Amino acid sequence: MAKDAHMLNSFDSSALSSLSQDEVALIRKREEVLGPAYRLFYEEPxxxxxxxxxxxxxxxxxxxxxxxxxxxxxGHCRPEVVEAIYRQATVLNTHTRYLHESVLQFADELLGTFPDEIGHAMFTCTGSEANDLALRVASKFTGGTGVIVTKLAYHGVTASIAEISPSLGQNVPLGHHVRAIDPPDTYLYAGQDIGLRFADGVRAAIADLRRYGIKPSALIVDSIFTSDGVFTHPPGFLQEAAKAIREAGGIYIADEVQSGFARTGSNLWGFQRHGVVPDIVTMGKPMGNGHPVAGLVARPEVLKPFGNDGRYFNTFGGNPVSIAAAAATLAVIKRDGxxxxxxxxxxxxxxxxxxxxxxxxxxxxxxxxxxxxxxxxxxxxxxxxxxxxxxxxxxxxxxxxxxxxxxxxxxxxxxxxxxxxxxxxxxxxxxxxxxxxxxxxx
Known part of the structure; x- marks a missing residue:
């Protein structure tokens, strides 16, 4: 597989001659058994x-x-997390339709890290699943389907989330209900009111959705705009954009898979530096320090229509071992400052x-x-x-x-x-x- 022109820092397999025989054999085996879709990092994997x-x-x-x-x-192989996974796995791991204390205890602790307006937690296995669930909740609450993202956003790999993830490349087209807007680029647009500029992009996307008969449902952004280039300043620039989507009848979803769990330093969650409370917050990747656990938290009024008219079940999302990993990870973050x-x-x-x-x-x-x-x-x-x-x-x-x-x-x-x-x-x-x-x- 040749180098992916769109994916940054991807390996170009035409350079196999520079690698050892063992490395070449591993790469060839990957292609044989995993197929052509996977990518490796670096010129020398x-x-x-x-x-x-x-x-x-x-x-x-x-x-x-x-x-x-x-x-x-x-930390890799963090002893407290490894021990928590091992200890729970020796006692019980099963699906999530039995009563179990640990998921309730962790949900309480997790919700305690959010503003008071956020009142419910739901668990999945991956951030992609969490964002997929968030869009379902948003659509039920708003009655709309239109989604606004940033120009090079990445939100996951399920079918519904791949079509709101422009960073997956031209061969993974955006959905007809999706509009991608310029990120809040404080370098290229230095000296401009970046919050107003970003909000104007949201408003233009809302107008375009309506022109095609699509009701806006959600603005979803990675709170640190990772794939777009990392944009964090000035604090507060997300407020006007959140106001714009809410005035249009949609909701604001903060994707904290990248920026959550103390990553941004100034706060535990990336959105907090902007002084705005999201309607839904999604999380994943670092939540269990490598164990596949993810989820979302939401305002109760936003989640209510989805819960009243349907049901949610995730066989592994929130199972006892996953929750043990997540609880241990959050405990380490808090205890070790x-x-x-x-x-x-x-x-x-x-x-x-x-x-x-x-x-x-x-x-x-x-x-x-x-x-x-x-x-x-x-x-x-x-x-x-x-x-x-x-x-x-x-x-x-x-x-x-x-x-x-x-x-x-x-x-x-x-x-x-x-x-x-x-x-x-x-x-x-x-x-x-x-x-x-x-x-x-x-």
Whole structure:
């Protein structure tokens, strides 16, 4: 399978000649048994066999600093989470139509991290399922089907969610009921009222939906606009957009799969920095530190029509073992102060890249919140010309030096830096040192 022109940081199998015989054999076996749809990262794919803390290890025992993973966010093979999964699996794991205390206890604890307006929790296995369920709830509540997303959004892989995920590429078309708008790009549109500009995009999408007889149902955004390029400032810019969709009879869904669970540092949930309460919040990936558990929380009045007129059942969503993983993960975040750590270490990393920008002219912008950072690379700072190929070279240069990041953005020129939550100062220094080396190579 040749390199995917749309997917950033994807492996090009025409470069097999540069790999070892064992690696070539593994790649060929993947193609044989898994088919052509899967993709690998990096010019030289990684063969990872073990993880511990903030490091991944290949089969030769080489350590890679993981500054990308948002799944095992509290650390690879985190002992407390592993123990919780093991302990519950030795007692009971079954479907979710029996009474069980743990799911209720965890739901209470989870809801306690949200504003008072959010009152119910529902559980799934993946973020894709959570977003799928959220759209069903939204449609029932609003009577509409129209969905507004950002230009390069990614929300999941089910049929209904793939068609609201432009980042999957041109060969995965958007639904006729979907409108994709410009992200709140504070770099390209510096000096403009970014909240007003984004809300105007929402209003234009609403008008276009209505022109084709489609009633608006939801605005769904990843609270940190991950695939669009990482946009976090200024705090509060989402308020006007949420107001616009609600005035049109729709609801605001915050997709927190990327930005939730202390990732953004300033708050536990990404939407909180904007001073607006969503109607539905979805979550997944880091929720169980790698165990497949996800879900949503919602305003009771939004969930009521869906619950009254239908029923919801998910065989594995919220099973005892999954809930044990999720409860242990949230406990680690709270006990170890990982939100505060995300805030302080993230600030250190952003400051470090700002200093590197004085040395490396290709750094056009540094942005982010907590341990989610975007560094935009350009060939000309004045023209803000995107340096897509140079971004690819930096990502792979860092990989060769033992630090893992990726790339993102509508122009493919943003370094996507998403360290694990227990990152310490020495890890941040290693990341910055290797980034300095990779940028110097340009």
């Amino acid at each position: 990684l063969h990872i066999v073990r993880g511990e803390g903030v490091f991944l290890y290949d089969r030769e025992g080489r350590a890679y600093l993981d500054a990308y993973n948002n799944v095992a966010s509290v 990982l939100q505060a750590n995300s805030h302080s270490v993230g600030k250190m990393i952003r400051s470090g890249f700002e200093k590197l920008a004085l040395k490396h002219g290709h750094i056009g912008d540094v942005r982010g919140d907590g341990l989610f950072i975007g560094v935009e690379l350009v060939t000309d700072r004045n023209a803000k010309t995107p340096a897509r190929e140079l971004t690819h070279r930096v990502v792979n240069g860092m990989r060769r030096r033992g630090v893992l990041i990726s790339s993102t953005g509508t122009r493919g020129n943003v370094l996507k830096i998403r360290p694990l939550l227990p990152f310490k100062e020495e890890h941040a220094n290693q990341l910055l040192h290797v980034a300095d080396q990779a940028l110097a190579d340009l």
